[in-house]
Amino acid sequence: LAKTTQPISMDSYEGQEVNITCSHNNIATNDYITWYQQFPSQGPRFIIQGYKTKVTNEVASLFIPADRKSSTLSLPRVSLSDTAVYYCLMDSSYKLIFGSGTRLLVRP
Amino acid sequence: ETGVTQSPTHLIKTRGQQVTLRCSSQSGHNTVSWYQQALGQGPQFIFQYYREEENGRGNFPPRFSGLQFPNYSSELNVNALELDDSALYLCASSYDIANTEAFFGQGTRLTVV
Numbered sequence: 525l526a527k528t529t530q531p532i533s534m535d536s537y538e539g540q541e542v543n544i545t546c547s548h549n550n551i552a553t554n555d556y557i558t559w560y561q562q563f564p565s566q567g568p569r570f571i572i573q574g575y576k577t578k579v580t581n582e583v584a585s586l587f588i589p590a591d592r593k594s595s596t597l598s599l600p601r602v603s604l605s606d607t608a609v610y611y612c613l614m615d616s617s618y619k620l621i622f623g624s625g626t627r628l629l630v631r632p
Numbered sequence: 633e634t635g636v637t638q639s640p641t642h643l644i645k646t647r648g649q650q651v652t653l654r655c656s657s658q659s660g661h662n663t664v665s666w667y668q669q670a671l672g673q674g675p676q677f678i679f680q681y682y683r684e685e686e687n688g689r690g691n692f693p694p695r696f697s698g699l700q701f702p703n704y705s706s707e708l709n710v711n712a713l714e715l716d717d718s719a720l721y722l723c724a725s726s727y728d729i730a731n732t733e734a735f736f737g738q739g740t741r742l743t744v745v
Contacts, residue, residue, distance in 0.1 A: 565738075565739070566739070567722045567736025567738055568724075569634070573733070618665075618687055618688040618729050619677040619688055620667075620724075622674030624672075625674055
């Protein structure tokens, strides 16, 4: 099973760009890289998904190098409401395998 | 709003009892998955149902069972509750098996005493 490694926690300040890197050395050919956000006592929320190079949507960008062994979620100009846990997942089959995630704390 | 609703939001049960948790998926979502999330941990996959049949199962004992109905609703049943079953239970629905984008409900907080 594909396993991901990401920092346990990160701190940032309002207005800064935050980059969370995830390592996935055993990524398989069919795996997509997906990021979810979770607030306390809520279900995870899909942020972005990609296979290679760069993907951008209205809330984030996802950078994936050519070897696909890592990925970086970029959150531009974070606000206090971005304080949450961010999960990086390999998504190739019927189940989502969550790690412990990265706890992002955004300070004023 | 994900369009996925779960009930109840909170529940307290006694060890040894049985519990049924419910989920209403988005219309058109043929796939529903259930996850257990202990405090401070990521969600753990319990099982998935696709078009009313179990499509895959995680490392959970048989006392965890489920049902999916044609009206996009589903149930998670847990028998012989144990203290360690205390957790947030999440359902997630998607258009297909591949989970290209799974939509999660807000969860049911189960406390076993």
